[in-house]
Amino acid sequence: MSQSFDVIIIGGGHNGLVAACYLAKAGKSVLVLEKEASLGGATASQQVFPEYEARLSRYSYLVSLLPQKIIDDLGLSFETLGRDVASYTPDGDVGLFVSSDWNQESEESFRKITGSTEEFEEWKSFYTEVLHFAQVVAPTMLSPLPTRSELREAVDHPIWDELIERPIGEAIERRFKNDLVRGVVLTDGLIGTFADAHDFAANRCFLYHLVGNSTGEWRVPKGGMGNLVKELTAKAKSLGVTFITSTEVTSISADRQVSCADGQSYMSEYVLANCAPQVLAKLMQTLKPQALDGSQVKINMLLQKLPRLKSGVDPKIAFAGTFHFDERYSDLQEAYAQSAAGIIPDVVPAEMYCHTLTDSSILSPELAAAGYHTLTLFGIHTPAALFDRDNEGVKSEITTRLIRQLNTYLLDPLEECLAKNSDGSLCLEVKSPLDLEESISLPRGNIFHKDLSFPFREDGTPVSWGVETEHPNIFLCGAGAIRGGGVSGIPGHNAAMAVLTLTD
Ligand SMILES: Cc1cc2nc3c(=O)[nH]c(=O)nc-3n(C[C@H](O)[C@H](O)[C@H](O)COP(=O)(O)OP(=O)(O)OC[C@H]3O[C@@H](n4cnc5c(N)ncnc54)[C@H](O)[C@@H]3O)c2cc1C
Known part of the structure; x- marks a missing residue:
């Protein structure tokens, strides 16, 4: 006889955990089945370099989209920290500095x-308009989907056309x-998204990078991303x-009979798929949805010291945002064209961020005191x-190119700053x-x-939480x-609400 639950969740990523907590x-009686030995999926913190006590956010690293309401509803002790520096971009021997409050500097x-x-004046007016858009859109994220017309009327500003109706490029x-x-x-339109500037995929990616919590601010998870998983797991366990x-x-x-590789099977009223839709399709032997390939290389590093820059800017400022x-x-545009033609880009565009300048608690006290980052x-x-x-071979070639590119802006070559095993x-x-x-089972690394x-949702389409599948008792509860x-908990919350709406 299979054990039976109200809800089975396939995958224990952060969204699966959020859904489990709400349900x-x-x-509701809830079973979470996770393929890996540890929970969290793309939100894990791990000691990546075993000889050093540094718990890196191995995959995702910054938080913007997670609504404060979810943290409050679930009583999570999870804090994120703001950064004074938005970005720094070296350009030859100088660099573009942008503070979070667009100051005089x-x-x-x-x-x-x-x-x-x-350009600075245009920057301020563009992002002020984007902020208006965010302030309208963010509060709708934890409710059934608004229609296109409803949202456009609520935004009521030409920025709607720039972000939604015309290519962002x-x-x-x-x-x-x-x-x-x-x-x-x-x-912001290209993180994890393989698109030309004139492709609407870039608009959608841009939008998700700028609407989080009505501000679009990206914040550092205190204690690392794994802290979110720790909090959610403890909460879910306390709720049974x-x-x-x-x-x-x-x-x-x-x-809704769910079968596992170890031969066990379980029954439930509802199934929530925290795994990707492509994985769900395979599990149900239905047609896989079309999806873009993942298109990023992530490099995790531990350094004995931060490198100095040729521009003379303090590394604690350059790497703070x-x-x-x-x-x-x-x-x-050139890198996109080369990759689309199957060629490794001559110049691989990249960005970096330093967790420890904002929050050194992911390092042991000894490493923090010795100036590691x-x-x-x-x-x-x-x-x-x-x-x-x-x-x-391709990873090695891309890494070599990236380090060579980066070193053109550095006084201290990266290799001299990295910690060694x-x-x-x-x-x-x-x-x-x-x-x-x-x-972590991300199809094609997406x-x-x-x-x-x-x-x-488009006008005239049925009311929806955005989590529905063709099966009335099976919902998506993942990215x-x-x-x-992104790290948002939003689909976890919305899938739980879709189930609770049906059962109340
Ligand atoms: C390198 C990287 C950097 C990122 N950076 C950021 C960032 O800084 N900020 C941000 O907001 N977002 C970032 N993201 C995106 C974000 O992390 C993800 O979109 C989000 O964490 C997905 O969460 P999820 O719970 O929906 O799914 P996942 O975290 O993918 O969890 C799904 C879970 O399902 C499990 N699973 C899959 N198949 C099965 C199966 N057959 N049986 C049982 N279990 C299964 C998996 O093992 C996994 O644990 C990043 C992602 C990556 C990979």
Whole structure:
């Protein structure tokens, strides 16, 4: 006889945990089945370099989209920390500095790089308009989907057309003149998304990077991303959720019999898929949805010291926000064209961020006192297809290019700053899209499970939470749902609400 539950959740990523908490809180019996030995999926903190006590956010690293309401509803003790520096972009021997509050120093930096303050004025007005959009859209995320017309009327501003109706590349090219400034703006449309600036996939990605909590501010998870998992797991356990880890679900029948690789099977009224929609399709033997390949390389690093820069800026400022390099608009477009033609880009656009400048608690006290730091590098426009032929070889080539590119801006070469393992190897871990599929089941390494979608339903389509599937008792509760991508808990919350609406 199969054991029976009200709800079975396939996958214990953070969204699966959020859904489990809401459902258990409402009195449902919940079973979470997780393939890996540990919970959290793409939100794990791990001691990546075993000889050093540093717990890195191994995959996702910054938080913006997680609504405060979810933290409050579930009583989580999870804090995020703001950053004074928004970004720094070296350009030859100078650099573009942008503070989070667009201060005088930022204005001066724009003037030095572009020759006037025109681009700075445009920057302020563009992002003020985007903020208006965010303030309208963010509060709708935990309710059934608004229609396109409802949301457009609520926004009631020309920014709607720039972000939704026309390719984002048009707005960037019209509003900004400088190649470097244009590139910094566009990068938010390309994180984890393999798209040309004139492809609507870039609009959708841009939107998710700028609406979080009505501000679009990206904050550092105190104690690392794994802290969110720790809090959610403790909460779910206290509410009586049953967890079985190291158990891969191998099939789901339409009448919700869930079978696992170890031969066990379980029954439930409802099934929530925290795994990607492509994985769900395989488990149910239905047609796989179309999705873009993941297109990023993530490099985790531990450093003995931060490198000094040729521009003379203090490394504690340069690396405190997002450090962009080789992300000019022309670099991004050229890298996209080369990768789309199956060639490793000559210049791989990339950005980096240092967790420990904002929160050193992920380091042991000894490492923190000795001045160690972590750096996370995110290389873009490196789609999974580039790695199919020779994953290790292509990773090595891309890493070499990235370090060479980065070193052109540094006084201290990166290799001299990286911590070393006792065998002399550098503390540097490279994850390609194929590695992400292998380690955390992200199809083709797509960090959002599948392409992001606009946060509304078309006029005339049925009322929806954005989590529904063709089976009335089976819902998505992961990044692949509408309004799903990123560390947000939103699809977890919305899937739980879809079930509770049916059972109340
Ligand atoms: C390298 C990287 C960097 C990122 N950076 C950021 C960032 O800084 N900020 C941000 O907001 N987002 C970021 N993201 C995206 C974000 O992490 C994800 O979109 C989000 O965490 C997905 O959460 P989830 O719970 O929906 O799914 P997942 O975290 O993917 O969890 C799904 C779970 O399902 C399990 N599973 C899959 N198949 C099965 C099966 N057959 N049986 C049982 N279990 C199964 C998996 O093992 C996994 O634990 C990043 C992602 C990556 C990979």
